Amino acid sequence: MAVYATGSPGRVLRHDGSAVLVGTQNETKHYALRPSTPPLAVGDWVVVDDQRVVDLLPRASLLQRRDPSTGGSQPIAANIDIVGIVCGLDRPVPPGRIQRFTSLAWDAGASPLVILSKADLVESTVEIEGELLRHDPAADIISVSSETTDGISDLLGRCVNRTLVLVGESGAGKSTLLNALAGRELGATGAVRRGDSKGRHTTTARQLFLLEGNCCLIDTPGVREVGVHTDVDTIDDGFGDIAELAVDCHFRDCGHTNEPGCEVQAAVADGRLDDDRMRGWEQLRKEAAFAEIRDDTAARHRADRRLARIIRNAQDIKRR
Ligand SMILES: Nc1nc2c(ncn2[C@@H]2O[C@H](COP(=O)(O)OP(=O)(O)OP(=O)(O)O)[C@@H](O)[C@H]2O)c(=O)[nH]1
Numbered sequence: 001m002a003v004y005a006t007g008s009p010g011r012v013l014r015h016d017g018s019a020v021l022v023g024t025q026n027e028t029k030h031y032a033l034r035p036s037t038p039p040l041a042v043g044d045w046v047v048v049d050d051q052r053v054v055d056l057l058p059r060a061s062l063l064q065r066r067d068p069s070t071g072g073s074q075p076i077a078a079n080i081d082i083v084g085i086v087c088g089l090d091r092p093v094p095p096g097r098i099q100r101f102t103s104l105a106w107d108a109g110a111s112p113l114v115i116l117s118k119a120d121l122v123e124s125t126v127e128i129e130g131e132l133l134r135h136d137p138a139a140d141i142i143s144v145s146s147e148t149t150d151g152i153s154d155l156l157g158r159c160v161n162r163t164l165v166l167v168g169e170s171g172a173g174k175s176t177l178l179n180a181l182a183g184r185e186l187g188a189t190g191a192v193r194r195g196d197s198k199g200r201h202t203t204t205a206r207q208l209f210l211l212e213g214n215c216c217l218i219d220t221p222g223v224r225e226v227g228v229h230t231d232v233d234t235i236d237d238g239f240g241d242i243a244e245l246a247v248d249c250h251f252r253d254c255g256h257t258n259e260p261g262c263e264v265q266a267a268v269a270d271g272r273l274d275d276d277r278m279r280g281w282e283q284l285r286k287e288a289a290f291a292e293i294r295d296d297t298a299a300r301h302r303a304d305r306r307l308a309r310i311i312r313n314a315q316d317i318k319r320r
């Protein structure tokens, strides 16, 4: 184990843009983010001294999403084991968005878990679970109600000694779930709008809480859009059934649209592969391919700028 002459190990408990709260063995302390601070995410293991965050330790996993304003990636949570994709049953459950979060979770190096919340509002969750499994046969799904506490101890049991991050749209019930799991009011919650069940963005910062059984739970502000920030290969990891079929396509670079001898299309035609699942896969692949091109372009621009700077410096030196 590394020995640090100065400083103590700690974990980032809260990130609010300009400062982080870090918990160490002895205290929790706020640290302003400075230009010299390494980029941090909630859940990061760090080394701190009295004044600053000195070092960022290697991450076992990192959940990030595409930043809609810059196109870059935005870290959401680090060193997480499970990504809890929370969907309120007071509104339609969107398989496409769940699939996006699922891809982000695999990409992060964590396991996705679909959490259907507000189960008290529906008679049965069998149908909706069936629908989700049709889109993703490997989906891990749990139904809970923070109101009646149905499913709460099941969920808690799965998170013993693990770090779970809750993601999902505003009003999905993430903070209410945090409180139900904790058995007390740790996070503020807010009513959804009548009519369209839209949330009010009650939670404003990402924060880690320690629950019973050493479960570390990270609550996050709701997001509506999740950009895919990954590559085509990672998308395929979440669609093993299709990738397996594709091995038998006649052409190695088959696009699975109308190529002759396409095994994927054949499987859709004879019912072995669900049409919606196939379409969801295509959509995510398209987005990932686009993200790869965009990232390449951004990287090229950065390299160009670096080169221009080097040339400028060289010219300056020559002129002297
Ligand atoms: N009936 C019912 N209502 C719930 C349940 N869980 C949450 N709610 C309600 O849903 C609304 C939104 O809950 P929040 O926990 O604030 O939602 P959130 O996902 O944290 O929202 P943001 O912080 O805005 O992202 C509140 O009015 C909760 O009372 C549940 O299990 N059953």
Ligand SMILES: [Mg+2]
Pocket (backbone or CB within 6 Å): 174, 175, 176, 187, 188, 189, 202, 203, 219, 220, 221, 222
């Ligand atoms: Mg909240």
Ligand SMILES: [Zn+2]
Pocket (backbone or CB within 6 Å): 246, 249, 250, 254, 255, 256, 257, 259, 261, 262, 263, 264, 265
């Ligand atoms: Zn094919």
